Amino acid sequence: MFAFHVRVAPSARMAARRMYSSASGSSKPVVGFIGLGQMGRPMASNLFNKTAANRAGFVVFDVFDGAVADFTKTHDGAVRASSPADVAAQADVVITMLPSSPHVSSVYEQMAPAVRKGALLIDSSTIDPATARRVAKSVLDKVDAVDAPVSGGVGGATAGTLTFMVGGTKPAFDRANPWLQAMGKSIVHCGDNGNGQVAKICNNMLLGSTMAAAAETMNLGIKMGMDPKLLAQIINTSSGRCWSTDTYNPVPGVMANVPSSRDFEGGFAVPLMQKDMGLALSAAQDVKASVPMAAAADQLYKNILATPGLEKKDFSVVYEWLSGLFVRFVRKP
Amino acid sequence: MFAFHVRVAPSARMAARRMYSSASGSSKPVVGFIGLGQMGRPMASNLFNKTAANRAGFVVFDVFDGAVADFTKTHDGAVRASSPADVAAQADVVITMLPSSPHVSSVYEQMAPAVRKGALLIDSSTIDPATARRVAKSVLDKVDAVDAPVSGGVGGATAGTLTFMVGGTKPAFDRANPWLQAMGKSIVHCGDNGNGQVAKICNNMLLGSTMAAAAETMNLGIKMGMDPKLLAQIINTSSGRCWSTDTYNPVPGVMANVPSSRDFEGGFAVPLMQKDMGLALSAAQDVKASVPMAAAADQLYKNILATPGLEKKDFSVVYEWLSGLFVRFVRKP
Amino acid sequence: MFAFHVRVAPSARMAARRMYSSASGSSKPVVGFIGLGQMGRPMASNLFNKTAANRAGFVVFDVFDGAVADFTKTHDGAVRASSPADVAAQADVVITMLPSSPHVSSVYEQMAPAVRKGALLIDSSTIDPATARRVAKSVLDKVDAVDAPVSGGVGGATAGTLTFMVGGTKPAFDRANPWLQAMGKSIVHCGDNGNGQVAKICNNMLLGSTMAAAAETMNLGIKMGMDPKLLAQIINTSSGRCWSTDTYNPVPGVMANVPSSRDFEGGFAVPLMQKDMGLALSAAQDVKASVPMAAAADQLYKNILATPGLEKKDFSVVYEWLSGLFVRFVRKP
Amino acid sequence: MFAFHVRVAPSARMAARRMYSSASGSSKPVVGFIGLGQMGRPMASNLFNKTAANRAGFVVFDVFDGAVADFTKTHDGAVRASSPADVAAQADVVITMLPSSPHVSSVYEQMAPAVRKGALLIDSSTIDPATARRVAKSVLDKVDAVDAPVSGGVGGATAGTLTFMVGGTKPAFDRANPWLQAMGKSIVHCGDNGNGQVAKICNNMLLGSTMAAAAETMNLGIKMGMDPKLLAQIINTSSGRCWSTDTYNPVPGVMANVPSSRDFEGGFAVPLMQKDMGLALSAAQDVKASVPMAAAADQLYKNILATPGLEKKDFSVVYEWLSGLFVRFVRKP
Structure with a gap:
């Protein structure tokens, strides 16, 4: 045989x-x-x-x-x-x-x-x-x-x-x-060989960055008086659009059936996103590539990871991290 | 009358x-x-x-x-x-x-x-x-x-x-x-009143961030051995996709008819992008919003602005900034 | 007269x-x-x-x-x-x-x-x-x-x-x-005229950055198993030393008579530090100076500002922000 | 025996x-x-x-x-x-x-x-x-x-x-x-065992950050009209002081006998600093420590590394990187 x-x-x-x-x-x-x-x-x-x-x-x-x-x-x-x-x-x-x-x-x-x-x-x-x-x-x-x-x-x-x-x-x-x-x-x-991994970590690294960028943008717009749904709609037909705004928006209530609309449960948990960011940043160290955006995003996810009560949330919780709303999930000592 | x-x-x-x-x-x-x-x-x-x-x-x-x-x-x-x-x-x-x-x-x-x-x-x-x-x-x-x-x-x-x-x-x-x-x-x-400006600067701030993130991701993938067109294609059908990867890709040769494929001439010049980032960051100061991704991106555009020979390039030149290829445009003293 | x-x-x-x-x-x-x-x-x-x-x-x-x-x-x-x-x-x-x-x-x-x-x-x-x-x-x-x-x-x-x-x-x-x-x-x-202000905001901008850098370094060393006092002592006789490590150490217990050793009360409150960072960053926008470190630090202080319970703490609380210990101060909704 | x-x-x-x-x-x-x-x-x-x-x-x-x-x-x-x-x-x-x-x-x-x-x-x-x-x-x-x-x-x-x-x-x-x-x-x-390395990389990580922060601060002050020596002197008696301002100032002419005053030759070359930053950031990944300042600085050093003509300069060349003066060292293709 x-x-x-x-x-x-x-x-x-x-x-x-x-x-x-x-x-x-x-x-x-x-x-x-x-x-x-x-x-x-x-x-x-x-x-x-x-x-x-x-x-x-x-x-x-x-x-x-x-x-x-x-x-x-x-x-x-x-x-x-x-x-x-x-x-x-x-x-x-x-x-x-x-x-x-x-x-x-x-x-x-x-x-x-x-x-x-x-x-x-x-x-x-x-x-x-x-x-x-x-x-x-x-x-x-x-x-x-x-x-x-x-x-x-x-x-x-x-x-x-x-x-x-x-x-x-x-x-x-x-x-x-x-x-x-x-x-x-x-x-x-x-x-x-290896390029499957390269493609995966490149995509996820970019995802980690664009999600953080989308989250801070939505937060800024909301603080400046914009309706979140309207802001998402405008961005989604403009040059700022990305998967994190049009498919997986991090602001509760903007889209149905995404983690942000169910207390950030389910989805892609922060530790998993951070693991992939870590792989990408480690690869960037190997080839000496400067990745300032991913590096900034990664620190946010690690900061979230260090915060009791947020460890298992979907990574789009970075929106609440930046807006201060996350304190509702905090587990105090 | x-x-x-x-x-x-x-x-x-x-x-x-x-x-x-x-x-x-x-x-x-x-x-x-x-x-x-x-x-x-x-x-x-x-x-x-x-x-x-x-x-x-x-x-x-x-x-x-x-x-x-x-x-x-x-x-x-x-x-x-x-x-x-x-x-x-x-x-x-x-x-x-x-x-x-x-x-x-x-x-x-x-x-x-x-x-x-x-x-x-x-x-x-x-x-x-x-x-x-x-x-x-x-x-x-x-x-x-x-x-x-x-x-x-x-x-x-x-x-x-x-x-x-x-x-x-x-x-x-x-x-x-x-x-x-x-x-x-x-x-x-x-x-x-004012929300037109809010929408504009929110979109452009996110654009500035996603472009920088897209540029560093493409650079990393290329340095790791990926074909740029293939990498763009994979990202564009995945969760990392954004306008900066699928419509205005910053890597020369990936797309026709975008500034990156004509020595970063035309398009949206770095000073204009940086002006909008500055407006957004100033607004973020006013409302005390934390925007770490845009802040990181803005510094890149200002760094590019300070470099003789790059002042008028399209903002997607951030790809060459990160990869070191930009030196071909440098105007030495 | x-x-x-x-x-x-x-x-x-x-x-x-x-x-x-x-x-x-x-x-x-x-x-x-x-x-x-x-x-x-x-x-x-x-x-x-x-x-x-x-x-x-x-x-x-x-x-x-x-x-x-x-x-x-x-x-x-x-x-x-x-x-x-x-x-x-x-x-x-x-x-x-x-x-x-x-x-x-x-x-x-x-x-x-x-x-x-x-x-x-x-x-x-x-x-x-x-x-x-x-x-x-x-x-x-x-x-x-x-x-x-x-x-x-x-x-x-x-x-x-x-x-x-x-x-x-x-x-x-x-x-x-x-x-x-x-x-x-x-x-x-x-x-x-004006240079008094320039000197002030330059110094305070650098202070905001070095404090954040000192805080994250102490946190890393502690997580890696170092005794905080010993780490501070080593840094203070080496090239990493700064006012934030040798005079105002952000880790509780390392120094007496600094805010970190009294629950971050007194001292230089986060809103005041952030105000000065904001002035410096605004000045940097005016002259198109790239200040990536201050920009990153500023976002941390704004993020802390957005977190109920931390608004009035001394700015060295950035140590607890990064380590997750800050949750003890959080005011839940 | x-x-x-x-x-x-x-x-x-x-x-x-x-x-x-x-x-x-x-x-x-x-x-x-x-x-x-x-x-x-x-x-x-x-x-x-x-x-x-x-x-x-x-x-x-x-x-x-x-x-x-x-x-x-x-x-x-x-x-x-x-x-x-x-x-x-x-x-x-x-x-x-x-x-x-x-x-x-x-x-x-x-x-x-x-x-x-x-x-x-x-x-x-x-x-x-x-x-x-x-x-x-x-x-x-x-x-x-x-x-x-x-x-x-x-x-x-x-x-x-x-x-x-x-x-x-x-x-x-x-x-x-x-x-x-x-x-x-x-x-x-x-x-x-291991703590010698922890102390070393913690110190050098902080050095990498404070140098970048000192460099951008000096650049901002100079662009705002301050005399570099006077600015250094003021900072060095204030809360912004650090080894990078008072012992190894990155601005040419401020101090004698430091690399910045001899075209950034000798000293601690960018690749060595970046190697230590890489070790520190890798350690931070291992213990999931958020180090946003070092991450931002590291990207600067990698960006400098990617620029032909700067590879062997002392790491304080980050001052010229941010100010645009570095183009004098660029090696064009």
Whole structure:
């Protein structure tokens, strides 16, 4: 089974392979998933359910046994692996969804010796591009590997509507594409390994800045006597418009169905936004890029993080931070 | 002529009046225009040409005699006034387009004693909201007055496609509307007097911030190995998108027909952007609003302004400022 | 009396005059004081008490009658004036201590027509340099005028240990000097009119920045496991040292007798620091100077100002703002 | 020889030992030095020269053979080691002076298996506190280890007047002290392992911020008409004073013998300052500390770094960056 992995060079191999199939044409791949957390679990669930006809098996691993037990109990046919190495030894396609760079480094170190020649490794964790490139490089002589961080949050993971930003060769991207389709709606090729992460952190860094800028602008306008809805409407048809004003406005009452209109619950929590800002700023340190706007925004999010009662709010709470309204959420000592 | 001005209270008067007409129904208003500079001249020209059937006369004034002479020579029927007071004494509708708050204060001081009862004063200068409110208040017992700053630049002024952001009562807005239609495409009522200025500076402040944020993000992505066009494309379908990425991208070559693709010539020059940032930051001082993003952006534009060779570039040159590429434009001592 | 005022040109006059005397040598000047607020009252009191032998009279004015009544009651011989013009008509030396630029403009407008030829006007208010220069210019053909803003706070005003930063000609400075000595300890000539204000706001702008920088540094070190006193001690003998670390450390417990060690009560309240930052930033707008550090610090102080419960704290509370400890002071709605 | 290393527990051992001696009292330690770069070479030279009587041998290593050859040729008795492990195998006291965290990690990994039990390891590199703690922890069961980053630059290294900020146990500090005295003037104990680095980066982060703040303040004052020397003098006796105004003023001509007065040559180059800012900001990310001032300053230094012609200037060149005067140094493409 999967003998093709030995015989065919990764790059040549891809073009000839049909979607979801292994090279021999007769056998189906085994799929592995590592990391069954808040994001990973619904992603794995969609992958499990939507690829049933296209795979031979589904093995899962998580450091928390309970997460694995829960998954195998609710997904008939899913099998517990004993370690990342065990997943790598069994699976032809491995998706990882882990919290941070050190986790990804560790899991790839464990998988590297055991990985099946010709396998496909997809890392959907959001980590720094340098680590993404390093872990990919550590396995690319034996397998295809892509970084494929996501946007869309737990909601998108559950609904299977995530956006995947994929870094890797074109053949590796093409090979990963059908599996990612099972978990998302938009799969974008961003260039070579690491570029998925670059695209993700660039977008989120800009989001962190534009949200802070939108929040302070709305606050200023309101303090100067403007109606918030009218101000948003004017900006949204002018040169100041951005996603943070027209889709996710941070002022309570301006838009329905956004976190600002439900006490900043749900959405994209400050610690997650700040994590991404941190990754972007760290990358900017690596390449010595001056990013004064993101640096200013990042400090705001860290300041909010340090304030008891705001730690889990959606990042658009930066509006209330600047206006002083946030004190309603403060947890006093 | 214009006897209605005496008899009808400003607010009641409006509802009964047909567009472009004076209250009596038989007489047409005289139009005055003060400030025939880079913006004012094309605006006055459109107003002159498109309202010929709806007005009785057209008087103009500028502190530079040559500007007036040139206008009257090229617009048959336009008449030179000797001063702002002279314009005010003759015209039923007066549009002012001046460089800064002190100019507007001075012109309104000169017009106030001479203004025709029931006239309509439209100030299209971009100035601080406090001054806009003060000058309006100084004449509102005798006339209707609105602040109506524009966006769209010299191009929009020439094409007659400006956006007007109007502050004043609803009747005053309705009364100003047809005249503004002659010079622009989108006429937006922003609330009471001063709110046109508030909307304008809020939008432009946010624009200044999002452009700087977009520029640093593109620079980071490029330094990390991303193709600029691809990065822009990804951001433009994601949560980081803004006018500065999808309509006016600051990286040369990403979009055609924007200043970044023609050595940052034309467009919205750094001093103009910085002037608007300064107005916004000054307003933020007045109301004690914390605007850390705009404050950071403003310092960048001032830093650029202080650099010989960059003074007249489009504000999107902030991309080259951050990347170091700007040195190609530097004028050494 | 004071006939010399008429006969002697201001600049020549000064050199020949002995301290505290009028030019004739026989007559003593009348002193006027306008603005008996928190700072003005103790200043006026010291001036009254320490110059008894050197003056012929002492007239006072304040917009609050109660302040004047209280002063005249407790300072035997002090006489109530009915207006700034009345002070100007009677006094040879007039000190003003007012809250802001518009107040100074207004008082000087009232004094200008009434001012005694050859008088000396000293404005100790902290205002923007442009206004300081304008009001001085408005009276310099008839009198000597200096701007002489102070540092040292209410404590220094009471103890008579203020520092005066004086802008004006050297003769005017020399003439003002003895009167200022009665209220302060250090009298510094900073150059021409307005430069007293420039020196004051430059110093305070830098103070606002270094305090914020010191606060964030102490917070970082503490979070990284350093003992605060030890960290302060190391910095204070190294290149990071500044007044905010070695004289006014913002971390509670590091130094005794500073606001941080008494719940940030007393000292230099956030609104006063922010007022001075605002003046400096406004001046920086006027001359198009890029001041990114002060701009960042200013936003912090405005953010603190917007937070209920922190409005009156000493400005070193920025340490608790950044560390999250400030929530203990928050006043919830 | 050095049998005490086996028999005595590290912490108990120290108290009983006389300076410079090994525990037995009869034998002298061998000293090792790794990293003979710009800083390391003069440090090693001083250590070699001043401890001749107190040591049994001196072994050196550098990845550049030429650096080693040059050192052994000019320091009679110094012996080349073949690797960090070789140094560790021979020396009782090992000083490392390396460019960055990865270098230190690598050298400690190489030394760990070979290190003499009971040895003393002193790392004088400036690196992130987390790495400092990790490498110390990796060897503390067998040896004493301290982090001892320096301030004072190449000048201080040559003159033997460096300041060492030392992190480690008190006994380890006491044991390191005499060796550090041979290279520096001020040896400060900052607490446990890593705290030397914390103190260093906190101080330098604050320095980076105060220098930028001092520079922008001087620029503003000068633009407002103040004499630079007078402004510096006033600030230096007021609450805005800091090392960057009173010892290392960034405005050419204000002080003699500082980099600003020699075209910003020599001193502490922008890349070195930016490296330390980067370490501090990275540490701030680790502990989620909001450091808005340092973040703003860091972006300035990175912006300067990106500008051809400024890369090697002293960090006080930030004054010319803000004032626009820097264009005289620009290297055009």
